[in-house]
Amino acid sequence: MCIDIPDKLRDEDVGLGLVKEYFADDPATGRARYSGAYFERLGGGGDRPEVAYQLTAEDLLAVSMLSVPVVRYYALHVLDYRGREISALLSQIPPGVALADDEADGLIAEGGPAWELWQLLHDIKPRPQDRNRLGTVAAGKLLARKRPHLIPVYDSHVEEVLGRARTHGTWWHDLRCQLTHDQALVHELEAVRTLAGVGQLSLLRTFDVMCWMFAGSPEDARL
Numbered sequence: 001m002c003i004d005i006p007d008k009l010r011d012e013d014v015g016l017g018l019v020k021e022y023f024a025d026d027p028a029t030g031r032a033r034y035s036g037a038y039f040e041r042l043g044g045g046g047d048r049p050e051v052a053y054q055l056t057a058e059d060l061l062a063v064s065m066l067s068v069p070v071v072r073y074y075a076l077h078v079l080d081y082r083g084r085e086i087s088a089l090l091s092q093i094p095p096g097v098a099l100a101d102d103e104a105d106g107l108i109a110e111g112g113p114a115w116e117l118w119q120l121l122h123d124i125k126p127r128p129q130d131r132n133r134l135g136t137v138a139a140g141k142l143l144a145r146k147r148p149h150l151i152p153v154y155d156s157h158v159e160e161v162l163g164r165a166r167t168h169g170t171w172w173h174d175l176r177c178q179l180t181h182d183q184a185l186v187h188e189l190e191a192v193r194t195l196a197g198v199g200q201l202s203l204l205r206t207f208d209v210m211c212w213m214f215a216g217s218p219e220d221a222r223l
Contacts, residue, residue, distance in 0.1 A: 002177030004163050005185070009214055012188050018213035019196040019206060035065040036212075039145065040205060046145035047095045054087045055079065055142060063141045066153070070142070073126035074134050078142070082120065089117040090146060098149040099172070099204060100179040100186070107150065108172045114151060118143055144204070152204040157215040175204070 008014055026033045040046075042065065043058035051058070055078050060070045070078060078086065092113035097103050107114045121139035125132065136154075143151040154171045158164070164171075179186060189203040192210070201209075 001182055002174045005178075006161065006214070009161070009210055010185070010188065012191055015188060015192045015210045016195050018210050019192050019198065022209045022213050023196065023198055036067075036209075037065075038062070039065045040148055040201065045148075045200075047148060049095075052095045052146070053090045054083065055090075055146065059142060059145050062145050063138065066141055066155075068138045068141050070134065070138055074124060074138075077124045077126075077134075078121070082124065085120060086117065089113045089120065093117070093147055093150065095147060096149070097147075098202075099152065099176045104150055104176060108176070114143065114147070114172075118151075144208075148202040148205055150204075153208040155212075157212045158208065161211040161215045175207075179203070 022034055023037050024033055025031060032038060039062050042062045043056075046052075046056075046059050046062065057075075057079060060075055060078065063070060090113075093107055094103070097107060099108075106112050109115060118139050121134055121142055122136055124134040140151065140154050144153045152172065152175050158171075185207075186203065189206045193199055193201045193203070193206045198206070
């Protein structure tokens with residue numbers, strides 16, 4: 001297969017338990033156990049029609065729920081200085097396309113609009129002379145917020161669970177390959193999100209949550 005998924009994660013009951021735990025309220029407070037539970041639903045979602053073709057302050061707040069702060073000049077670039085370029089690329093990426101769809105291949109290919117937008121976001125620097133860029137994880141999570149059915153989250157937890165090197169450039173294609181050739185995985189993800197009561201999640205996000213919880217959550221992610 002295209003990616004190496006641990007056998008235990010292929011157990012539907014295990015996946016269900018992980019996703020239910022992630023979205024469960026903390027019994028001591030009655031509030032979300034993990035801030036990431038609000039990543040896709042904060043403000044009604046990043047792909048809702050009225051904001052689907054622009055990055056908004058809500059989107060930046062949403063990615064902070066996944067421990068990725070986009071602040072100060074990084075935020076100004078995303079929301080203002082590069083806003084027109086970002087919106088132009090988003091307009092070329094239909095919100096309804098899923099990663100396993102035939103149309104996805106051209107969108108995520110090098111030179112395609114999703115790839116170009118990821119590269120634009122990745123390369124953002126606060127000032128021309130600065131060395132630090134917005135980077136791979138933040139760029140990917142921003143895109144996952146805007147196109148949750150097309151762009152999967154990729155971070156160190158996914159990397160750890162799947163035993164991958166830092167290969168952000170192939171992750172979209174490898175997961176697309178898996179989803180198109182492994183219907184058992186698709187059925188597992190569909191069943192897990194339904195039984196967990198989170199039918200609003202994309203299959204990509206369902207898989208991300210399973211991986212993240214399987215890796216073991218850091219304490220600061222509970223804040």
